[in-house]
Amino acid sequence: MVIDYSSPNVAKRMHIAHLRSTVIGGAIDSLHRYLGWRVIADNHIGDWGTPFGKLIVAWNGWRDDAHFAEDPLGELQRLYESFKGKAAEEPALEDLARAETAKLQAGDPVNRALWQRFVEISLAEFDQLYARLGIRFDVVHGESFYADELTELVDELIEKGIAEVEETGAVVVRFDPSEGKGLGKSPMLVRKKDGAALYATTDLATVRNRIRTWSPQQIVYVTDLRQKLHFRQVFAGARRWGWGETAFEHVTFGILRFPDGALMSSRGGRVIRLAEVLDAARDRALELVRAKSQDLSDQEQQAVAEAVGVAAVRYFDLSQNPSSDITFDWDRSLALDGNTAPYLMYAHARCRSILRKARNTTLGPLRLEDDVERQLALLASRTPEAIQMAAASWRPNLLCEHLYALAQQTARFYEQCPVLREGVPDDVRASRLALVRATAVSLSEGMKILGIQPVERM
RNA sequence: GCGCGGUUAGCUCAGCUGGAUAGAGCGUUGGCCUCCGGAGCCAAAGGCCACAGGUUCGAAUCCUGUACCGCGCGCCA
Numbered sequence: 001m002v003i004d005y006s007s008p009n010v011a012k013r014m015h016i017a018h019l020r021s022t023v024i025g026g027a028i029d030s031l032h033r034y035l036g037w038r039v040i041a042d043n044h045i046g047d048w049g050t051p052f053g054k055l056i057v058a059w060n061g062w063r064d065d066a067h068f069a070e071d072p073l074g075e076l077q078r079l080y081e082s083f084k085g086k087a088a089e090e091p092a093l094e095d096l097a098r099a100e101t102a103k104l105q106a107g108d109p110v111n112r113a114l115w116q117r118f119v120e121i122s123l124a125e126f127d128q129l130y131a132r133l134g135i136r137f138d139v140v141h142g143e144s145f146y147a148d149e150l151t152e153l154v155d156e157l158i159e160k161g162i163a164e165v166e167e168t169g170a171v172v173v174r175f176d177p178s179e180g181k182g183l184g185k186s187p188m189l190v191r192k193k194d195g196a197a198l199y200a201t202t203d204l205a206t207v208r209n210r211i212r213t214w215s216p217q218q219i220v221y222v223t224d225l226r227q228k229l230h231f232r233q234v235f236a237g238a239r240r241w242g243w244g245e246t247a248f249e250h251v252t253f254g255i256l257r258f259p260d261g262a263l264m265s266s267r268g269g270r271v272i273r274l275a276e277v278l279d280a281a282r283d284r285a286l287e288l289v290r291a292k293s294q295d296l297s298d299q300e301q302q303a304v305a306e307a308v309g310v311a312a313v314r315y316f317d318l319s320q321n322p323s324s325d326i327t328f329d330w331d332r333s334l335a336l337d338g339n340t341a342p343y344l345m346y347a348h349a350r351c352r353s354i355l356r357k358a359r360n361t362t363l364g365p366l367r368l369e370d371d372v373e374r375q376l377a378l379l380a381s382r383t384p385e386a387i388q389m390a391a392a393s394w395r396p397n398l399l400c401e402h403l404y405a406l407a408q409q410t411a412r413f414y415e416q417c418p419v420l421r422e423g424v425p426d427d428v429r430a431s432r433l434a435l436v437r438a439t440a441v442s443l444s445e446g447m448k449i450l451g452i453q454p455v456e457r458m
Numbered sequence: 459g460c461g462c463g464g465u466u467a468g469c470u471c472a473g474c475u476g477g478a479u480a481g482a483g484c485g486u487u488g489g490c491c492u493c494c495g496g497a498g499c500c501a502a503a504g505g506c507c508a509c510a511g512g513u514u515c516g517a518a519u520c521c522u523g524u525a526c527c528g529c530g531c532g533c534c535a
Contacts, residue, residue, distance in 0.1 A: 009535080046535065143535090170533060182461040182531085189532035199535045228462055229530055254463080255529075259470095292497065308497090320471065324464070325528075331484090332470065337497055338483040339471090346497050354494055393475095401472065404482080411498060420494050458497080
């Protein structure tokens with residue numbers, strides 16, 4: 001299975017709307033790896049096209065070297081955004097940008113070098129965030145990777161009769177209504193009248209390359225639902241090409257909004273940086289760790305705070321059904337109590353605490369006499385089922401829900417079923433200890449799939 | 459106009475391959491540490507599941523329609 005997720009654009013900072021694809025995609029990725037799939041995670045970054053012409057114009061025209069030295073990506077983003085403002089007043093800039101884009105695509109060494117630098121700066125920052133989030137890709141083939149084969153690909157589409165040339169010179173793929181509801185009225189443009197390719201073209205080239213390279217059973221895309229039509233077209237185009245052996249899946253998720261309903265997007269201007277949210281989450285967690293866990297060393301406190309903070313942010317996103325829009329709220333996404341990642345981590349840490357203290361006690365066969373422990377055993381035993389359900393329906397939130405129920409039951413068990421206290425008969429103790437261990441394993445395996453790092457103490 | 463989503467408690471959301479009195483968190487109110495970790499536990503209040511039909515022994519869940527909200531629909535990605 002090839003899975004395509006995260007896919008940020010170069011020269012822009014990742015903001016929390018990017019978190020959705022990254023975190024949901026990452027969870028779907030690890031769910032399938034856990035179930036034995038061979039998964040190739042491919043980060044299809046936006047590193048090509050007209051934005052770079054604009055960026056080069058802005059770079060040459062009005063860059064701030066001092067700002068660039070201290071915050072490279074911030075300066076690139078500022079330049080890109082300022083281009084829009086200036087171009088609105090001075091339309092000639094758009095022509096300049098087109099010219100710079102053309103030069104870049106033709107291989108002009110100066111523009112190529114600049115582009116290379118922009119990409120490297122962006123990737124460096126993305127990698128830092130991926131490291132914090134525990135995300136790893138097998139390959140990073142951005143759009144530029146396919147740039148050289150697009151002309152040939154469109155020519156071949158025309159040759160095979162898949163696409164047709166219009167009078168203007170533009171090339172489109174026209175669909176029959178039988179290829180999908182509504183597709184008959186929505187042709188897919190693969191070449192502009194000026195000869196340039198578009199993102200549908202790149203996506204077709206990407207499909208072709210993935211099939212040639214890995215012959216996957218399945219190719220999965222994780223993007224927001226606004227791209228639904230686009231991918232339906234790409235998939236229908238791919239089937240025309242004869243790539244129907246491969247199953248295509250578009251996992252969509254809803255839009256991130258502010259509480260007042262405003263959209264969060266680079267376009268709208270109102271964004272919250274992902275790094276800023278992760279930092280805030282870590283800081284809030286650190287405050288709590290310092291108050292609650294004074295027995296941990298300063299270094300351990302820092303590590304736990306980072307794990308707890310990142311997990312809280314991830315879980316906020318993962319625990320909601322991908323298909324619905326979500327509202328970003330600082331307090332809720334950074335919450336450390338209630339239905340949150342720290343709650344799962346806490347339940348796990350309490351199990352670990354018992355197991356540490358019980359080092360020399362033997363684990364026995366299960367004797368489930370109390371209703372609370374019976375329920376706990378039942379829930380723990382259903383974890384594999386929850387993992388399968390979550391994978392099959394592309395909904396990591398199902399696993400979140402299961403783990404939360406398991407953690408809740410763990411807390412009840414902890415209150416009501418003593419394990420190591422005096423007076424607990426040996427056979428009951430041995431049974432409960434085995435149950436605690438099974439629970440700890442279920443929780444930690446499940447959390448790891450969700451990218452939540454279980455800790456021994458917190 | 460066509461297409462795709464959505465509408466469940468004060469707020470944020472689960473539950474959607476149909477199944478028992480519709481769940482959780484937050485918030486509100488009231489309890490629980492001589493006891494393995496209180497980032498916790500117990501309890502209460504709070505819902506004609508947008509509306510109207512249909513299918514079914516049974517519908518928040520499936521079908522049809524309506525209303526409202528959001529998104530998308532060739533030369534950006």
